[in-house]
Amino acid sequence: MPKQKTNQGPCSIYNCNKESTIFRSLTDNAFAKALAIRTLQQYSYLQINQQIYPLPQLSLADKIKKMTTIIYNRQRKESATLILEPNSFKKMLEESDSDLIEFFDEI
Numbered sequence: 001m002p003k004q005k006t007n008q009g010p011c012s013i014y015n016c017n018k019e020s021t022i023f024r025s026l027t028d029n030a031f032a033k034a035l036a037i038r039t040l041q042q043y044s045y046l047q048i049n050q051q052i053y054p055l056p057q058l059s060l061a062d063k064i065k066k067m068t069t070i071i072y073n074r075q076r077k078e079s080a081t082l083i084l085e086p087n088s089f090k091k092m093l094e095e096s097d098s099d100l101i102e103f104f105d106e107i
Helices: 028-036 060-077 086-096
Strands: none
Touching (some): 060 086
């Protein structure tokens, strides 16, 4: 007899509209890692063992590309001046894209 699939959804992430048959259970270990790197700030309502759609994690290259796009748009399209003060630069990036929150702490 085949093993019955235990992770059948639905996804516990608010407004998750992924049409997939692939779900994962949020484990203790994954929860602890997400807390450590502050990923759960966006999903603070999630609990251990809830069914979630596996969220793709952005690689360092993806984050650098997002950062570059933000800088380009601000300078070329919005004619904004370059921000040279590190804390202001970090704040500008984090306000522009939530995926870049804590980016500078990673690198």
